[in-house]
Amino acid sequence: MVSVVSRCTVFPAQKSALPDLKLSVSDLPMLSCHYIQKGCLFLHPHFPVPEMLSHLKHSLSIALLHFPPLAGRLVTDSAGYVYITCNDAGVDFIHADGSHLLAGDLDIPAGLKGFFACDYLVSYQGHFRPLLAVQVTALADGVFIGCTVNHAVTDGTSFWNFFNTFAEVSRGGNWISRSPDFSRDSVLISPAVLKLPDGGPTVTFDVDAPLKERIFGFSRDSIRRLKAEVNYGCGKSDGGAGAGAIDLVELMGKHSHDTRGKSTAEISSFQSLCALLWRGITRARDLPSSKTTTFRMAVNCRHRLEPKLNPLYFGNAIQSIPTYATAGNVLSQDLRWCAAELHKNVVAHDGATVRKYVAAWERDPRCFPLGNFDGAMITMGSSPRFPMYDNDFGWGKPAAVGSGPANKFDGKISAFPGRGGNGSVDLEVVLDPNTMAGLESDPEFMGYVSG
Template sequence: MPSPSSSPLTVLSKCTLYPNQKSTLSDLKLSISDLAMLSCHYIQKGCLFPLPSLPFHSLLPHLKSSLSRTLSHFPPLAGRLTTDSHGYVYITCNDAGVDFLHACAPGYCIRDLLSPPDVPDPFKRFFTFDKKVSYTGHFSPLLAVQVTELADGVFIGCAMNHAIADGTSFWNFFNTFAEVCREATKISNVPDFRRDSILISKAVLKFPEGGPEVTFNPYEPLRERIFSFSREAIQKLKATVNSQKLRTDEELNAIEWIGKQSNDNYHNNKGKVEEISSFQSLCALLWRGVTRARKLHPSKTTVFKMAVNCRMRLAPKLNPYYFGNAIQSIPTYATAEDVLCRGLRWCAEELNKNVKAHDDAKVRHLVEEWESNPRCFPLGNPDGTAVTMGSSPRFPMYDNDFGWGRPVAVRSGGANKFDGKISAFPGREGGGSVDLEVLLAPETMEGLESDLEFMAYASSSWCN
């Protein structure tokens, strides 16, 4: 059988699909979280499934019909972006349609795609709209679905304009698509299209002629791996982090020069140790591993950026299924010396402190700050010190049964990838397991792979 890197992929058909009911939804004004994403690539996420029992000549019409019905629940996806005379950007729900592609790649097997240490390039070919910037949604579809036949499976990949949806909205659509395909009588999670929150602003974001471009080099050489963390490994990591109530003598000696020899930072105001969450423990582990692998100067400032869902942080809260972007970035800064010498607990506490502080007041402060200087979101890692955590292990990525079983894996395309970009997925086995999609410079990845602390908890082989 040909290697995955050389096997052909052929697009057999492409068509435009429309909602099966006409939209009655008015134009939706982009929020400040939406506008900031106009310089980002389309979201590219998809699921790898075992081969359906239904032959493709019967399956494809069913998928098309199901997508058409799903679009009636999500009218913005079949629309286009428009900018009015005042510079405000809207989604016009005009039923202009979405792209649907059927591709065939008989040289690819599930095991061959999932067993290599690095994520193979073919996954990037299972999506259309490669490196497409969201601003182009003014004249291009806002959604494209590609269904790719494999030798023993099928991949369903969705490319969705990032200026109209974040991960929460993306996966609600994907879940609903699967639900409709299973002939559900009604959908479980009805999207909320209201535009009445603090995120809807009178500020105008101005663009250069031709529209914005991504703020990073999308062609830099990178390695990409999926590191898996079992439920047991996560529990062990969390227990380790939360047992580090006191610094060791070695850690005290390492930071003695800055005169920080007390244990006060490890306790809250009542003298009790603050428990650190599993995910914050995992983020701290990653921050340390990547910082160590980069071999940064001890005085170099590093930053760990976490994307957070603001729906539940605002007062009043947004609907959990508010459709659009409702995310902000939480940066945590520390020198390489502190990240590496102060231990897992300290790093996790720094992350925890900033996440807890990101309340309604903080969200509103960042809204006001953006309104004073409207700008697109600056993705990237220009000085080589950043780690950017996106997606979420809470997203229901494996709750996608189109009628022939749950996915065997979740993968992304080539969109929005740069050195230090990390995406968190739930592990397939559930129970709190987590997969991290890690993008790093080749030499940094090599260092992370040999990092004893990091690899004590991680595994990276699906076929074991």
């Protein structure tokens, strides 16, 4: 769909004084994952493409002053420890031509192969390849800026902090509002060594498996109805619940804003959405009732540890929480039961649990196995809370957020803030084509889908 016009290396505006950063027990497992690929669509920049490209290269060079690890490379020392060396080796900058395309032609946020560099590049290759690549694709009526970042170096929190800092510099910011924290003094830094095969690890799923992607949109009202159904049994989408149910949803929404603090007894909107997916996908897969299903959710550990990590801690600070239930229980119990199972595990994942996960990894250091290995797994990634639309390169906020083909397999779900804003959520769902057909015809699931 697009063609590469040019590529070059962009270096930080000044040499880095940051020492080598040791990869943590949250970083190391990601060495077998693809680089993260996320980007934003902007409409009608008000200057010519050559001028825009020159401006973005300059802004990227300055942004790298604040994120010197992204201009470095991975190194492994003689003891087997892996570090980021902040050696100013630079990042890739690619200009691609999509001038025959209109923004409305793009299938966003899915289906953007060609709009990102380094498709299917495994994070271990950061020993030899740049840790960051920025591709700027000029369209007939806009521009798409796609960032590809090594997943052993950043999680979603760090990724979007960099992306938004890049935008902040571009629009003329004289100071950086969210400076990253590069400390390496927490329980996540371990003496354990991850043994890697010669040549490095590979992804643990079949990148050539047939898949279908679709974005399911959930409006603010739809999500509030779902949350009310899960928590109070009053928001069911049956086409006739109508005013009474919505009135109670509005009442409960007001109550949640009026109440000081947040009760851990209430199941969140996101957990409610996850439960809806769990049931819909399990039903579509037509699994035996005795088959154990797994729903994995990535959680941010920065605020769960004691002492807490800085909210802008740079690196990966995530752990994957699995919730197990037989297909029979997922489908015979109600939506609230599924949501409560997910909620229980999230609430229980406190600082002691984070440390338990760290200790378990130290006993058996390994890369993270991504995939749907038994036909009954779902993995939720990203977050609708990430500030994906909170960036402005100088020509307005994004019209849409998109992803590349990285880390996609049957059962992979990614959450985005809804393009319509106002508390809406978009879910990027990747499934086997037959499973997707079943989900698209599932009355319970589609009853809450808004677009």
